[in-house]
Amino acid sequence: MSGKVRIRTLEGSSLPSELLRNRWPNTRRLDSKLMSYVEKILCEVRRRGDSALIEFEERFDGVKLSPDRLRVSRGDIEKAYEKTSDKLISAIEYSKSRIEAFQREILSRLRFVYEENGLRIRSCTSPIRRLGCYVPGGEAAYPSTLIMTATPAKVAGVPEIAVCSPPKSGGEVNPSILVAADICGVDEIYRLGGVQAIAALAYGTQTVRHVDKIVGPGNKYVQAAKMLVSMDLPIDIPAGPSEILIIADESADPRLVALDMISQAEHLDAVSILVTTSRKLAENVVKMLERLVESSPNRRIVSENLLRNGLVLVCRSLEEAVRIANEFAPEHLEVMTEDPWNISE
Missing domain, CATH: 3.40.50.1980 (Nitrogenase molybdenum iron protein domain)
Structure with a gap:
């Protein structure tokens, strides 16, 4: 696919109503026909095996x-x-290796002993x-x-x-x-x-x-x-199409922002949103998207998702960006600002 990558770029204090209304287009309530169809396949495999x-x-x-x-x-x-x-x-x-290191840290925090007034509680995995x-x-x-x-x-x-x-x-x-x-x-x-x-x-x-x-x-x-x-064994979650919303200011690297938007846009029906206080960053991210998508092996899917469910929104303040992110409550939220810890807390 060649030509410009098309993604909406807006200025405002809220996400477009149609983006909110149509989010996760394939994860509306699963209808009875679909569930019945899927159940028949499950039953056939359970009955006939290989x-x-x-x-x-x-x-x-x-x-x-x-x-x-x-x-x-x-x-x-x-x-x-x-x-x-x-x-x-x-x-x-x-x-x-990086995921392994992070998961080991999480695991270590799940194992502890709490003691108070003669009461001892041990948490283990x-x-x-x-x-x-x-x-x-x-x-x-x-x-x-x-x-x-x-x-x-x-x-x-x-x-x-x-x-x-x-x-x-x-x-x-x-x-x-x-x-x-x-x-x-x-x-x-x-x-x-x-x-x-x-x-x-x-x-x-x-x-x-x-x-x-x-x-x-x-x-x-x-x-x-x-x-x-899930009635017979546990699952993680009934996950829907991927979503990412990135809060960024002028200190963000446009290449990293674009790469993370693309990483989610590679999935079918994914939503990729940038909310920024910087017009310059918004412009540079769009340019970077054009360059990176062209070389992506999944450029057709990425281009379609950015056109349909992508957005670059320029707002007035980081406080406004946080409010927008909270209203949307995305699956993945990234903060790329000069002081990300202050915003995340």
Whole structure:
């Protein structure tokens, strides 16, 4: 895709009403027809096991598999390394190490002893036995999703982690996802996407052993499946399309702002918003978006999302920016200002 990236740039004290009204366009209340459709797939996998998985993979992903091809082999992972650049491998390793360090800090704060007037209360953690991670595929690959779901589990001490990710048309899972899974210490990877993947993780089949909890994002079908199986095992949350709102002033780096807006706009139906007190920053971010999106491998999705759900809003003060952010309550909120801690508190 070539040409200018189109994103609305406005001055004002509030977000456009249509952006608020139409946020999360695919996560309005899940209708009964959708839930019924998803439930039938869940029941078929629960009843027929691998044969249902193979049928649904061919129907929905266009991939013919056999039971022995459901699980990714060590040889497949080694081939994935050959197809992945050294730069990306290093980025995955670096990202994993930073997330791991942060999660260790969180874990240490969950373990403590409280004593007062002879009362002693101990807070401790205990890992679940087996975790299932769903990593979306299709038009774009999200190794970051795998890192963010598998790494906290490894830090917590979960002994078994199984990953499901949809295969591409040739039957292979995206190489970057396989590499990320290997680096993060995942135990099993399956060529499975959609509702059938959630069913396999929840109830097990001849090839896939059931897990104790399912985490990870997905489309409305995946989310409906997670909500339905949550009656039988825990899930994380029924996540909707990604949202990010960035509060920034003139001290922010326009390249970093643009990169973080793009990182969410790579997901279907994502919302990316910048609220800033600086007209100059707003202009520079738009220019940077044009430059970076053009070189993005997911530029079609990013461009469409920025056009439909993107916004650069110039407001009068940081206090006004905070009010706007609170009203929108985004999934991801970033503060890129000279004194971010004062705003965050």
